[in-house]
Amino acid sequence: MVAHSTSPLVGHWDLDPNVAYLNHGSFGATPRAVIEEQRRWQAKLEANPMGFLESEVYAAMKAAREALAEMLSCDADDLALIENATSGVNTVLRSLRFEPGDEILVPDHAYQACRNAIDYVADRWNASVVTVKVPFPIAGPEVVMERIMAGVSERTVLAMIDTVTSPTGLRMPFEALVEALESRGVAVLLDAAHGIGMVPLALDDLGASYTTTNAHKWLSAPKGSAVLHVRKDRQAEIHPLTISHGMTFPLGDTTRFRHEFDWTGTRDPSAWCALPFTVEHVGGMVEGGWPAIMARNDALCLEARAMLCERLGLELPCPPEMLSCIATLRIPETSVEAEGGFLDPLYYRLAERGIRIPVWSWPSPAGRYFRISAYLYNSIEQYHHLADVIEEELAAERS
Numbered sequence: 168m169v170a171h172s173t174s175p176l177v178g179h180w181d182l183d184p185n186v187a188y189l190n191h192g193s194f195g196a197t198p199r200a201v202i203e204e205q206r207r208w209q210a211k212l213e214a215n216p217m218g219f220l221e222s223e224v225y226a227a228m229k230a231a232r233e234a235l236a237e238m239l240s241c242d243a244d245d246l247a248l249i250e251n252a253t254s255g256v257n258t259v260l261r262s263l264r265f266e267p268g269d270e271i272l273v274p275d276h277a278y279q280a281c282r283n284a285i286d287y288v289a290d291r292w293n294a295s296v297v298t299v300k301v302p303f304p305i306a307g308p309e310v311v312m313e314r315i316m317a318g319v320s321e322r323t324v325l326a327m328i329d330t331v332t333s334p335t336g337l338r339m340p341f342e343a344l345v346e347a348l349e350s351r352g353v354a355v356l357l358d359a360a361h362g363i364g365m366v367p368l369a370l371d372d373l374g375a376s377y378t379t380t381n382a383h384k385w386l387s388a389p390k391g392s393a394v395l396h397v398r399k400d401r402q403a404e405i406h407p408l409t410i411s412h413g414m415t416f417p418l419g420d421t422t423r424f425r426h427e428f429d430w431t432g433t434r435d436p437s438a439w440c441a442l443p444f445t446v447e448h449v450g451g452m453v454e455g456g457w458p459a460i461m462a463r464n465d466a467l468c469l470e471a472r473a474m475l476c477e478r479l480g481l482e483l484p485c486p487p488e489m490l491s492c493i494a495t496l497r498i499p500e501t502s503v504e505a506e507g508g509f510l511d512p513l514y515y516r517l518a519e520r521g522i523r524i525p526v527w528s529w530p531s532p533a534g535r536y537f538r539i540s541a542y543l544y545n546s547i548e549q550y551h552h553l554a555d556v557i558e559e560e561l562a563a564e565r566s
Contacts, residue, residue: 176452179542187299187522187549188345192333192361192493192540195205195384195400201271204444205389208437220433234443235382235394238457240369246250247395247428250361254381254408255395256281256327257497259356262405263294263325264475270322272353274315274339275531276332281358285327299321301544303532304484304497308340314349326394330368330380331361334529336495336538338366338487354401360384363394364449365485366491376401385492386540388445389438407431435529452543460543464492468541471550472496478554479561492542498526498535498561513536516560522553546554 173184174252179198188196197205205427208227210549228248236243247333251253261284265271271285275298289296292399299318302310311540315326326348330337347515354376362368364385370378378396382388397405402424408415450456453463469487472494476483481496498513526537539550 168209169440173534174544174546179452180545185521187552189522189539189541189545189549189553190386191526191542192538192547193525194385194390197383197387197389198449198480200448201389201441201445202267204448205437205441207437208440212435212437219334223246223360224436225429225441226487227307231439231442234446236362238363238368238392238446239277239380239396241371242399242506244425245370245396245402247397247401247424248436249379249393249395249407249428249493250391251383251393252358252362252379253278254383255393256356256358257284258395259377259379259397260284260288260404261297261408263288263323263333264404266293267293268322269296269324270320271296272315272318272323274299274301274311274328274332276301276335276337277329277362278333278358278360281327282525283556300531303335303337303534305337305489305496307486308343308489311337311340312343312347314337315344315533319348319351319353321352323351327356327358329359329361330359330366331491331493333360334495334527334536334538335532336490336560338489338491338495342373342421345373349374358508361493364457366466367458367461374398377405381440382442382445386442386445387449387542389441394437404532433476444459449543454472461492464541465490465542466546467547468492468539469493470540470547471541475554475557478519479557485513493538493540495536495538498537510560513537513557513560513564517556522556522558523554 180196181199199260205370232243232246236246271289273285273292285296297318299315301314328344329339330341331485348355357378359376359380362380363382376398382392383390407428409431411431413430416426453459469490475496511526511528524537524539528535
């Protein structure tokens, strides 16, 4: 058994008691009641597949969009239900047309899967990718603003910006960046994979051309539930990755955008159907609802990061205002070299000892890192246990 205490809220989840799960940020973790709700929808689907997929599912998807729209402060009709944020990024990039020499701007802290999509599209259209180097450690959000805006030129047509960076855990000044970039005529693709349920998002006020966010991360929805928001003036140019009947189906009282994204073929929509229940159920776990949940997770992450830095002698990589509920820390030099691979040998040793966190080497900014997440089922005792084990493992590496 893992020698540490857990949060009193852990009983809502079926997490392995022998594992210190400190990696909510990668795949989320879905509460038991939400899984039961998803299975209820799956049973409805299988009881009458034709009746469900031809009619009932549309009301369920509309309810799901409305539940998310309330949290995202936007028009529900501007949302398309998708499987994950990487699909959302690909949907936008592969819908757009670029001219030779057009520039797509991206920070070097971008999620690699999404950076791969940018490189693929740029090569296809003979566009250029401008990579902005953002330091880590970093003094403050003003450094991000200065570096990114300095990378904008008269050829910049699109910028992909994160809400919170996946590899380095930095809360980007995305609100100010969106305003500054869009006012320069640069369309913003906001990668909010770490978004809904993690940081406040008001998409209509924000004004980004495109935003995609995962519900299965910080909202704790079932796996394969995410959403793409497309500003109304941009919807005509965006099409789902799977072109299907929605492209030619008679419009009736809806839009082509709605038709195309609502039906791309046979699939299991149960994760989306469970979204209204998820928002209400998880939001009811803490007095004060989702704002209180986000504040609680942020506070636990901040406390855990400070303790880990003090115990392990690590540098604080960013000020508190650039931290949300994930934090990345750089591992000091040991006999193990950072070779640019994703999974570090320490990752496997921690997993063998019942601790799940990502540990990897990164080329830019260069270093060897580990990342923690903080969620409702975590406790500060788990991070003290993590510090104990990392101390032992790093001591063994140095010997």
